[in-house]
Amino acid sequence: MRDPGALDAFSGDESVVAPVRPLAAVRARSVADVQATLSWASQHGVPITARGGGTGKAGGCVPDAHGVVLSLAELDSIRSVEARHGWAEVDAGVITGPFREAMEEQRLFYPPDPGALDACTLGGNVATNAGGPVALKYGVTRDYVLGVEAVLADGTKLELGRRQPKGVAGYDLARLLVGSEGTLAVITGVRLGVLPRPREILAALLPFASIDDAADAVARSRLLGLRPRALEFFDRTALQRAARSPGFPQDPAWGALLLVEFDGEPGEPEAALLRFVEGLDKAPLDVQVATGEARRRDLWRLRRETSRLVKAGAAGWITEDVAVPVGSVPELVALLPGLGERFGLCALAYGHAGDGNLHVNLIWDEPEAGEQAEAAADAVIEAALRLGGTISAEHGIGLAKRRFLPREIGDRSLQLMRALKDQFDPKGILNPGKVLGGPW
Amino acid sequence: MRDPGALDAFSGDESVVAPVRPLAAVRARSVADVQATLSWASQHGVPITARGGGTGKAGGCVPDAHGVVLSLAELDSIRSVEARHGWAEVDAGVITGPFREAMEEQRLFYPPDPGALDACTLGGNVATNAGGPVALKYGVTRDYVLGVEAVLADGTKLELGRRQPKGVAGYDLARLLVGSEGTLAVITGVRLGVLPRPREILAALLPFASIDDAADAVARSRLLGLRPRALEFFDRTALQRAARSPGFPQDPAWGALLLVEFDGEPGEPEAALLRFVEGLDKAPLDVQVATGEARRRDLWRLRRETSRLVKAGAAGWITEDVAVPVGSVPELVALLPGLGERFGLCALAYGHAGDGNLHVNLIWDEPEAGEQAEAAADAVIEAALRLGGTISAEHGIGLAKRRFLPREIGDRSLQLMRALKDQFDPKGILNPGKVLGGPW
Numbered sequence: 091m092r093d094p095g096a097l098d099a100f101s102g103d104e105s106v107v108a109p110v111r112p113l114a115a116v117r118a119r120s121v122a123d124v125q126a127t128l129s130w131a132s133q134h135g136v137p138i139t140a141r142g143g144g145t146g147k148a149g150g151c152v153p154d155a156h157g158v159v160l161s162l163a164e165l166d167s168i169r170s171v172e173a174r175h176g177w178a179e180v181d182a183g184v185i186t187g188p189f190r191e192a193m194e195e196q197r198l199f200y201p202p203d204p205g206a207l208d209a210c211t212l213g214g215n216v217a218t219n220a221g222g223p224v225a226l227k228y229g230v231t232r233d234y235v236l237g238v239e240a241v242l243a244d245g246t247k248l249e250l251g252r253r254q255p256k257g258v259a260g261y262d263l264a265r266l267l268v269g270s271e272g273t274l275a276v277i278t279g280v281r282l283g284v285l286p287r288p289r290e291i292l293a294a295l296l297p298f299a300s301i302d303d304a305a306d307a308v309a310r311s312r313l314l315g316l317r318p319r320a321l322e323f324f325d326r327t328a329l330q331r332a333a334r335s336p337g338f339p340q341d342p343a344w345g346a347l348l349l350v351e352f353d354g355e356p357g358e359p360e361a362a363l364l365r366f367v368e369g370l371d372k373a374p375l376d377v378q379v380a381t382g383e384a385r386r387r388d389l390w391r392l393r394r395e396t397s398r399l400v401k402a403g404a405a406g407w408i409t410e411d412v413a414v415p416v417g418s419v420p421e422l423v424a425l426l427p428g429l430g431e432r433f434g435l436c437a438l439a440y441g442h443a444g445d446g447n448l449h450v451n452l453i454w455d456e457p458e459a460g461e462q463a464e465a466a467a468d469a470v471i472e473a474a475l476r477l478g479g480t481i482s483a484e485h486g487i488g489l490a491k492r493r494f495l496p497r498e499i500g501d502r503s504l505q506l507m508r509a510l511k512d513q514f515d516p517k518g519i520l521n522p523g524k525v526l527g528g529p530w
Numbered sequence: 531m532r533d534p535g536a537l538d539a540f541s542g543d544e545s546v547v548a549p550v551r552p553l554a555a556v557r558a559r560s561v562a563d564v565q566a567t568l569s570w571a572s573q574h575g576v577p578i579t580a581r582g583g584g585t586g587k588a589g590g591c592v593p594d595a596h597g598v599v600l601s602l603a604e605l606d607s608i609r610s611v612e613a614r615h616g617w618a619e620v621d622a623g624v625i626t627g628p629f630r631e632a633m634e635e636q637r638l639f640y641p642p643d644p645g646a647l648d649a650c651t652l653g654g655n656v657a658t659n660a661g662g663p664v665a666l667k668y669g670v671t672r673d674y675v676l677g678v679e680a681v682l683a684d685g686t687k688l689e690l691g692r693r694q695p696k697g698v699a700g701y702d703l704a705r706l707l708v709g710s711e712g713t714l715a716v717i718t719g720v721r722l723g724v725l726p727r728p729r730e731i732l733a734a735l736l737p738f739a740s741i742d743d744a745a746d747a748v749a750r751s752r753l754l755g756l757r758p759r760a761l762e763f764f765d766r767t768a769l770q771r772a773a774r775s776p777g778f779p780q781d782p783a784w785g786a787l788l789l790v791e792f793d794g795e796p797g798e799p800e801a802a803l804l805r806f807v808e809g810l811d812k813a814p815l816d817v818q819v820a821t822g823e824a825r826r827r828d829l830w831r832l833r834r835e836t837s838r839l840v841k842a843g844a845a846g847w848i849t850e851d852v853a854v855p856v857g858s859v860p861e862l863v864a865l866l867p868g869l870g871e872r873f874g875l876c877a878l879a880y881g882h883a884g885d886g887n888l889h890v891n892l893i894w895d896e897p898e899a900g901e902q903a904e905a906a907a908d909a910v911i912e913a914a915l916r917l918g919g920t921i922s923a924e925h926g927i928g929l930a931k932r933r934f935l936p937r938e939i940g941d942r943s944l945q946l947m948r949a950l951k952d953q954f955d956p957k958g959i960l961n962p963g964k965v966l967g968g969p970w
Contacts (some may be wrong), residue, residue, distance in 0.1 A: 171811040174857030175886075197755060219698045230696055232705075233673060246942060253855045255888040256670055256923035258709040259931075259938050261947045261966060265672075265705055269698040286755035309614055315637060315726035355805075358798060367794075370656055416692045417614030446615075446694040448720045483696040491699075498699050502686060506953065507701045525700060 091115045091302065100141060100159040104206070107149030107409060107489050112139070115159040121239070121247060121278045127160055128276060128519075130247030137522050140272040142183060142214025145206035147409060148488030150218060150271045150524055155521075160276060162213050164429035169279065171196060175253065178235055179281045182213025186220075199287040201228035204484070205394050213277045219269035221349075221484035223320035223393070226444040228285075230484065231268065238264040239279035243515040251281065266510075271486050272521040274514040291319065292359035293351040293386045296367070296374040297344040301325055303372040304346035305420035308443045311350075312416070314369045316362055321444030322349040322393055325423055327430075328440040331453070332399040338392055343375060348443075349393060352387075396440050405452045406460040408467045413447040422448060425473050433466035435459050447483035471497075487525045495525070531555045538583060540599040544646070546848060547589030547929050553577070555599040555839070561687060561718045563678070567600055568716060568959075569685030575964050580712040581625060582654025585646035587849065588928030590658060590711040597962075600716060600850035602653050609719065613638060615693065617676055619721045622653025626660075639727040641668035644924070645834050653717045659709035661924035663760035663791075663833070664835060666884040668725075671708065672923065678704040679719035683955040691721060706950075711926050712961040714954040717955055731759065732799035733791040733826045736814040737784040741765055743812040745860035751790075752856070754809045756802055761884030762789040762833055763844045765863055767870075768880040771893070772839040777830055783815060788883075791826075836880050837889065844893045846900040848907045853887040854919035862888060865913050873906035875899050887923040911937075929967045935965070 091097065092114045102109030113136075120123045123482050131138045137157030144151060153159045165181040166320065170177065173196060180189060187207040193200045203222035204210055210220065216238065221230040237251030251257075267274055298304040301360030302325060311318055324332070324347040333340035339347070350366065352359035367377055380386040392399075401407050423439055431435035433452075441449040452471050454460045471481055471494050481487075481494045496504055506524050512518075522528065531537065532554045542549030553576075558564045571578045577597030584591055593599045599600030605621040608629065611635060612618065620629060627647035633640045643662035644650055650660065654662050655941075656678065660890050661670040677691030691697075696902035707714055738744040744763060751758055764772070764787040779787070790806065792799035807817055820826040832839075841847050841935045854862050863879055870877035873892075881889040890910050894900045903948055911921055921927075962968065 172857065174752070175855040176752060177855075197753075207746060219702075221696050225696060229673070232702070233669070242942075248942060249940070250943065252853075252920055253918040254853045254920065254923070256661050256665060256882075256885055256887050257920040258922050258924060258926045259920050260671070260935055260943065261706060261710055261714075261950060262708065263943060263946060266701060268702065270701055274701075286752060288758060289755055312614070312616060312726060315729055317726060354794075355798065355801065358795065361795065413692075413694045413696050415612070415615040415617075417612065442696075445696055447696050478693040480692055480694065480697040480699050483694070484700050486698045487700065494750065495700055500689070502682075502688060503690065503700070503703060506703060509711070509953040510701060510950055511916050512947065513953065 091117065100161060101153065103146035103149060103151050105147045105149045105488065105490050107152050107307055110152050110155050112153035112157055112159045115161060119164050120289050121241065124160065124241045124276055124278050125247055128241050128243055131158065131519050132244045135517055136519060138519050139521050140276045142211030143185065143206065143209045145210040146488060146492040147411065148482065149295050150486050150488030152489060154522060157223055162278065163211065165278060166438040168192060170200050173198060177281050177283050179279060180212050182211060182277050186210050186215055189253035193284050194287055195244045197287045198284040200234065200282060200284050200526040202231045202234060205397060212280055212282065216277055216280055217270055217271050218486040219484065221324055221447070222381055223442055224319060226318045226321055226442060227317050232265060234283045235264060235268050235280060235410055236305060237281035238267050238277055240267055240275035240277050241276050241518060244383050245518050253281065255283065269486065271488060272527050273511055273525050274520065281305065288353035290356045290359050291353040291386065292352060292363060293349065293389055294363055295339055295378040295389065296348040297341060297376050298346050298348065298372065299343070300345040300375050301423050302420060304348055305423065307348060307370050308419060309417060310370055311366060311444065314365060318364055318444060319353045320349070320351040322441065323443030324440040325426065325438055327436060327438035328362040328396065328400055331438065332396050335399045335402060338399060349389060365369055378509045399452055400438060401453055404455055405457045406463065407451055407453040409462050410450040410467060410470045411483050412450060412470060412474035412481060413445065414474055414477040416446040418477040419443050419446055419448065422473060426450065427468055429466060434460040435463060435466060437466065446479070489524060492525065492527050517527040531557065532857065540601060541593065543584050543586035543589060543591050543932050545587045545589045545928065547592050550595050552593035552597055552599045555601060557601045557604050559604050561681065563599065564681045564716055564718050565685045565687055566723035567613030568681050568683060568705050569596065571959050572684045572957055575957055576959060578959050579961050580716045582651030583625065583646065583649045584660065585650040586928060587851065587925040588922065588930040590926050592929060594962060602718065605718060608632060610907055611636060617721050617723050619719060620652050621719055622651060622717050624652050626650050626652055626655055633724050634727055638724040639729045640674065640722060640724050641672045642674060645837060652720055652722065656708055656717055656720055657711050658926040659924065661887070663762055663882055664762055664900055666882060667757050667759045671732050672705060674723045675704060675708050676723050677719060677721035678707050680707055680715035680717050682715050683957060683960050693721065695723065709926065710832065710964050711928060713951055713963065713965050728793035730796045730799050731791060731793040732803060733789065733820040733829055734789040734803055735818040735829065736777055736790055737781060737790070737815050737816050738786050738812065739783070740785040741863055742860060745790055745863065746812055747788060748859060749857060750810055751806060752807060756806055758790050758884060759793045760791040762881065763883030764836070764880040765866065765878055767876060767878035768836065768840055771878065772836050775839045775842060778839060789829060826860060840878060840891055841893055844895055845897045846903065847891055847893040848903050850890040850907060850910045851923050852890060852919055852921060852923040853885065853923035854914055854917040856886040858917040859883050859886055859888065861917060862913060866890065869906060873902040875903060875906060877906065886919065913920065929964060932965065932967055
């Protein structure tokens with residue numbers, strides 16, 4: 091496909107990285123299409139950027155102006171569901187949300203629940219090691235990847251991984267592809283582990299008077315020996331901005347809000363919630379249990395819309411996806427008001443506090459207020475690294491976080507990664523420039 | 531250390547691979563010792579075989595006759611325990627069992643429980659991606675490795691990985707080292723995730739009239755939506771051989787035995803066990819609940835001794851550590867009696883049936899009966915691969931399983947793995963010949 095207008099649909103993602111119109115786009119309808127495209131690209135040295143749902147937050151699927159986009163979105167069949175083995179095989183382009191629902195209908199559970207689950211693809215989730223709220227109890231995409239079908243830069247199809255949870259047969263190439271953002275191979279299919287569906291889930295909102303009280307509660311859950319399914323946090327500024335939209339839970343007295351969820355056999359979630367609330371040193375201002383599945387889904391819809399709601403009406407924003415050691419979340423959150431003041435913008439945080447993973451948003455409502463946004467983002471990254479954290483918990487590096495990568499991993503690790511990349515992709519045609527920078 | 535007698539202690543492991551006396555052994559007392567050894571070895575092209583507890587089952591730490599053993603056993607401190615963050619940092623030589631007990635004392639839980647836990651080291655567990663019974667619910671060593679401190683072949687120390695569960699900052703080099711059996715780098719320290727300790731654990735023995743009934747029960751647990759902590763299986767032959775030793779549970783009517791364990795908040799394990807037993811199509815012959823922690827530990831001691839007990843008095847044996855897709859366990863088990871007959875030896879299986887991972891033992895009591903043992907082992911491997919399984923679920927490849935590796939992963943994957951190895955270890959000094967074969 092080479093129609094300029096149509097190509098615009100393949101030019102960007104959901105990050106602040108500027109879209110780039112590729113030379114052409116290929117919409118693969120079979121694995122053979124992927125192989126043929128890569129074989130051709132390899133022969134002619136054409137950059138190839140694989141693309142799933144285009145919902146990335148770091149520019150990972152923003153193409154090269156001289157390259158070709160390889161869309162996997164039309165490879166969208168669930169190949170098989172083997173409940174007795176505990177896995178399902180899918181094409182890379184299957185959308186995450188519908189897949190999770192298809193599993194639920196079979197009383198199965200595929201945990202990873204990234205924010206864009208109604209549009210992102212499972213192949214894209216693997217390429218970025220996507221997470222989500224229930225990663226707290228259940229882990230991220232990596233933890234469910236049993237096997238990967240991938241096409242190498244020269245067009246060779248490989249089957250990597252296993253058909254059972256355990257295995258030590260050589261190096262774990264399947265997991266090496268997880269999070270590699272299309273720079274090592276193009277993922278065309280995935281074998282994903284699925285669990286039995288928990289029989290009961292209970293969600294509750296716990297507003298607290300202060301951020302400290304909420305942060306204490308997060309730490310307390312661990313000390314109480316509880317394993318919540320999710321433990322989401324909203325700071326006061328995030329609440330205030332999101333609450334400008336109707337339906338978002340709000341109260342001026344709330345200094346911070348936790349959305350906590352437990353699952354298990356019937357009766358177990360209620361018992362766990364009770365033990366959590368009773369075990370807190372600083373009681374929440376309220377305990378709003380979501381009565382019924384509809385209300386629970388509603389809460390999660392609002393949680394997923396937080397990213398959009400806090401930016402409504404803004405002139406610009408930068409979203410950082412840092413994580414810090416779980417016990418250091420209060421320290422990170424405490425820095426934000428001062429940081430916002432120093433750089434003249436709004437700094438807020440919400441997200442997966444139970445995993446130490448906060449989405450820090452820097453938002454400005456007047457165009458000129460954005461001048462120092464890059465410097466503010468640097469300060470957030472520096473703070474996360476100083477606390478022992480990471481520059482990207484679940485969004486990936488792509489183009490947007492690339493300049494910070496050496497600061498986190500060091501030059502020797504970067505050099506090793508580049509050497510590995512060269513083995514997979516000697517001509518450097520796979521998503522060039524992403525993650526590791528280069529060419530080098 | 532170069533005293534020939536003393537060197538014998540560093541010459542073998544617990545596999546059938548013949549011990550090899552190395553030229554010398556270095557007992558590292560610091561990471562600097564490891565760096566100095568590797569730097570020297572790199573300069574002089576001396577093969578280095580890293581060694582933990584020496585309890586491997588595949589010859590992974592059997593050294594080169596012209597090489598040096600680098601023992602990590604004396605690097606044995608727990609560096610720190612950060613309960614608030616959910617991890618502990620340890621030296622590679624810390625023994626697994628005592629580490630798990632130290633965590634329990636702090637109401638924490640480090641799940642991986644390989645059979646040799648009283649002697650194997652955490653560094654060795656990482657190098658082989660060790661598993662164990664509770665992998666069924668909690669996963670294997672890989673799932674707990676947050677970070678790795680490793681020394682490269684040239685003596686450079688690297689810090690890989692993260693301090694929180696999530697992270698996508700470049701390729702996952704820490705996890706690439708998991709299961710690499712000392713061929714990519716020497717692991718000197720590990721940051722391991724730890725969970726809250728479950729408050730109650732309940733174990734029970736469920737004998738069944740036939741292997742089919744037991745296999746149905748394993749499959750049923752998944753369909754019932756239950757998540758047992760462990761689900762261990764013993765076939766009739768394993769029971770009969772183990773029962774020649776006193777204390778092992780036995781009854782002539784038992785066709786197969788399951789050891790099942792549930793954990794959770796107080797009351798939850800009993801409820802789960804009840805639901806499991808009531809949900810079975812074919813009732814067990816008995817339900818023997820382990821009353822009290824002492825009896826529970828006793829059952830696990832017997833389970834861990836099964837490997838030794840079934841071989842008592844034997845002239846020889848081969849142990850295979852295959853896994854198949856979970857639903858195919860009955861098919862694999864059904865092959866064993868015929869296989870034993872065909873090759874004139876005793877073929878039995880026990881192990882982690884809930885994960886599809888069975889330890890198939892080929893045992894002979896008269897020396898001459900072992901003549902066809904290799905052929906029988908080949909047949910086991912072929913059967914596992916035909917069912918979509920793996921040649922090594924948790925023991926690793928080492929030397930013993932090397933010849934089967936290409937059959938499982940294919941030539942192109944093997945070639946890629948060798949190319950990656952070359953990047954980490956250009957002079958080929960790290961545990962040469964292990965896993966991938968070579969030099970090539």
